[in-house]
Amino acid sequence: xxxxIYKQWFDGDGAFNAKKRVxxxxxxxxxxxxxxxxxxxxxxxAVEDYARRGMDRDTLTENGYAVLVSRxxxxxxxxxxxxxxxxxxxWEEKSEPLQLVRAYExxxxxxxxxxxxxxxxxxxxxxxxxIIPTKKFTMRPPVTLETEHDCLSYGxxxxxxxxxxxxxxxxxxxxxxxxxxxxxxxxKYGAFIFDALPAEYREKKFTDxxxxxxxxAKFGQTLDLYASFAEKGKIVMLGKxxxxxxxxxxxxxE
Numbered sequence: 001x002x003x004x005i006y007k008q009w010f011d012g013d014g015a016f017n018a019k020k021r022v023x024x025x026x027x028x029x030x031x032x033x034x035x036x037x038x039x040x041x042x043x044x045x046a047v048e049d050y051a052r053r054g055m056d057r058d059t060l061t062e063n064g065y066a067v068l069v070s071r072x073x074x075x076x077x078x079x080x081x082x083x084x085x086x087x088x089x090x091w092e093e094k095s096e097p098l099q100l101v102r103a104y105e106x107x108x109x110x111x112x113x114x115x116x117x118x119x120x121x122x123x124x125x126x127x128x129x130x131i132i133p134t135k136k137f138t139m140r141p142p143v144t145l146e147t148e149h150d151c152l153s154y155g156x157x158x159x160x161x162x163x164x165x166x167x168x169x170x171x172x173x174x175x176x177x178x179x180x181x182x183x184x185x186x187x188k189y190g191a192f193i194f195d196a197l198p199a200e201y202r203e204k205k206f207t208d209x210x211x212x213x214x215x216x217a218k219f220g221q222t223l224d225l226y227a228s229f230a231e232k233g234k235i236v237m238l239g240k241x242x243x244x245x246x247x248x249x250x251x252x253x254e
Contacts, residue, residue, distance in 0.1 A: 008048065015091035016049035019109075022080045028194070028202075032079040035190035035209065042104050042117065043069055043186055046090055055139050057180070063139060066126040069186045070099060073210045074117040075151035085109055092143045095134040096120065103149065118149050157212045159238040159248035162228035169196035169225040173217045183216035189247050193237055196225040201235065204253035211249040217241050 008018045026037040050056065050067070060067060080086045086106050093101040104117035123132045135142075159165075171192065179185035189211060194202060217223050221241040228236040235251040 008045075008052075010052070011089075013091065015089050016045065016052065018045055018048075018088045019085065020088055021085050022082055024082060027082045030203070031082045033081070035194055036187050037190075038074065038079075038115065039072070039187035039190040039211075040185075041088060041106075042072070042090070042119070045088055046102055046119075046121075049090055053140060060139070061126045064125060065132065065137065065139070066124045066129065066181075067100065068122045068124055068129070069213060070120045070122045071154035071156075071210075071212050072117060072119040073152045073154040073208070074104075074115055075149075075208055076115055076206050077113045079206075080106065080114055086114060091145070093118075094144055094146050095137075095142070097133055097135070098122070098131055100134055100137070101143075103147065116149060116151050118151055118154050120154050152208050152210055154210065154212075157210060157236075157248040157250055159226075159228075159236050159250075160245070162236040162238075163230040165226045165228045165236075165238065167224060168198070168227045171195075171223050171225075173219055173221050173223060175219065177217075178219055181216075183218060186213060189213070189239070189249075192223065192225065192239065193249055193251075196227070196237070197235070201229075201253075206251055206253045208252035209249070211247060213247055214245045215241070215243055217246045 006019050006021070008016070011017055020041070022033050026033055028034045047057070086108060089105040091103055093103055095101055099120040099122060102119050102121060106115040107113055123134055123137055124130060125132060173184055177184045177188045223246060224240050226238045233253055237249045237251070239246040
């Protein structure tokens with residue numbers, strides 16, 4: 001097999017691309033890419049996209065902006081597996097009034113679709129996180145691109161309305177869960193969700209994953225996780241701290 005050359009570049013459409021490999025430490029016991037690392041790849045390379053366009057985190061802060069992931073949705077055609085090479089592609093789409101929009105694609109080098117996703121990001125002031133309308137984001141030209149997506153909408157999840165919600169786990173937020181913002185890193189919720197699932201559900205073939213971030217979990221707080229398994233083929237999950245709802249998610253499986 002021809003050796004994969006790992007690199008990053010912008011294509012002719014302005015999308016940011018990266019060639020990657022799934023390493024041992026990024027897999028779950030089924031040898032699939034973990035949902036934690038799926039979220040980590042997506043957010044890290046979205047940040048890298050901005051950095052390569054002159055909008056790294058320090059520059060954004062100096063200009064009065066913080067960009068915070070709000071909602072994500074993924075369609076899982078097939079999870080990449082241990083030692084598999086894949087191509088990652090991400091690009092911005094037309095913003096909503098209060099949210100930036102970003103799409104993702106994971107494919108094999110031969111073009112097989114692995115994962116597709118869509119996300120929204122809040123633009124906020126770094127101090128106090130006051131939301132800023134996207135039309136006031138002047139560090140890059142307004143984005144007008146709109147494309148069709150085969151994943152579910154990143155729209156609002158109403159987890160508290162699910163039937164038969166039951167507490168399934170509780171964990172304390174530790175120092176290693178935090179990122180440079182001093183809050184729980186967004187990818188960590190992927191680990192929290194799958195750690196909390198009963199063993200029989202970890203073996204399912206998941207087809208869709210939606211996650212809404214509400215209120216960041218902070219160092220030392222206890223995150224209680226609740227889930228509903230009432231609807232066949234679907235799991236609804238909710239995470240709460242003493243301050244309120246931290247996240248809501250939906251997992252669809254075959």
